[in-house]
Amino acid sequence: MTDFARLRDRMVEVQLARRGIRDARVLTAMRAVPRERFVDTGLAPYAYRDSPLPIAAGQTISQPWIVAAMIEAATLEPGDRVLEVGAGSGYAAAVLGRIAARVVAIERHPALAALARERIAALGYDNVEIHVGDGSCGLAAAAPFDAILVAAGAPAVPPALREQLAPGGRLIIPIGAPGEQKLRKLTRTAAACFAEQDLGTVAFVPLIGAQGWRNGSTE
Numbered sequence: 001m002t003d004f005a006r007l008r009d010r011m012v013e014v015q016l017a018r019r020g021i022r023d024a025r026v027l028t029a030m031r032a033v034p035r036e037r038f039v040d041t042g043l044a045p046y047a048y049r050d051s052p053l054p055i056a057a058g059q060t061i062s063q064p065w066i067v068a069a070m071i072e073a074a075t076l077e078p079g080d081r082v083l084e085v086g087a088g089s090g091y092a093a094a095v096l097g098r099i100a101a102r103v104v105a106i107e108r109h110p111a112l113a114a115l116a117r118e119r120i121a122a123l124g125y126d127n128v129e130i131h132v133g134d135g136s137c138g139l140a141a142a143a144p145f146d147a148i149l150v151a152a153g154a155p156a157v158p159p160a161l162r163e164q165l166a167p168g169g170r171l172i173i174p175i176g177a178p179g180e181q182k183l184r185k186l187t188r189t190a191a192a193c194f195a196e197q198d199l200g201t202v203a204f205v206p207l208i209g210a211q212g213w214r215n216g217s218t219e
């Protein structure tokens with residue numbers, strides 16, 4: 001039988017700690033959340049591979065390192081309210097929920113959202129909610145957020161996500177066409193002022209929606 005706890009510890013040590021993830025809260029959360037529960041049972045033995053894996057609806061669960069790097073970049077505090085756009089399998093939302101006070105995650109594919117919700121409920125993570133909808137417009141009803149993490153690449157920063165950041169809030173988002181995405185961090189320094197940082201090259205599926213790529217086209 002696969003010893004998932006051992007694989008998880010090794011993933012945290014080899015893929016995260018040795019590659020520069022320093023935030024103890026992130027390392028502890030990723031040591032706690034059973035990633036094998038967020039993939040199809042047939043893929044469970046590969047859950048701790050250093051790569052993304054396929055999930056339903058032609059989407060992916062992100063590589064562990066990028067999940068950790070984005071959460072570390074969001075500099076979360078235990079009382080924070082977080083929005084995740086692109087819940088996919090629910091894994092990153094579950095990790096966020098081990099660190100922040102409340103996590104609201106939004107996914108455009110209803111079937112993925114339903115599965116993510118089931119997995120999170122089965123693990124008893126009661127501070128994580130999964131919604132169905134177009135997360136390129138954020139989730140105004142639950143705003144403001146101390147951090148917003150977007151797990152899909154947008155053509156430009158969606159205005160709604162800027163607006164839904166609390167003062168001091170951080171937005172972590174891949175920007176650019178497939179093949180040339182950059183991970184950006186925006187920090188709301190005043191009502192209409194945002195400090196911007198480039199966190200390097202990334203490769204995410206497109207953010208499809210009213211404030212993302214329209215009609216699934218990335219042209």
Ligand code: SAM
Nearest residue numbers: 061086088089091092107108135136207208209
């Ligand atoms: N964070 C996820 C996880 O832990 O499994 C991985 C997310 S996957 C890389 C990106 C997800 O973004 C896909 O499930 C896709 O359906 C979703 N997505 C794309 N555009 C979206 C939108 N406008 N609103 C919500 N979800 C969206």
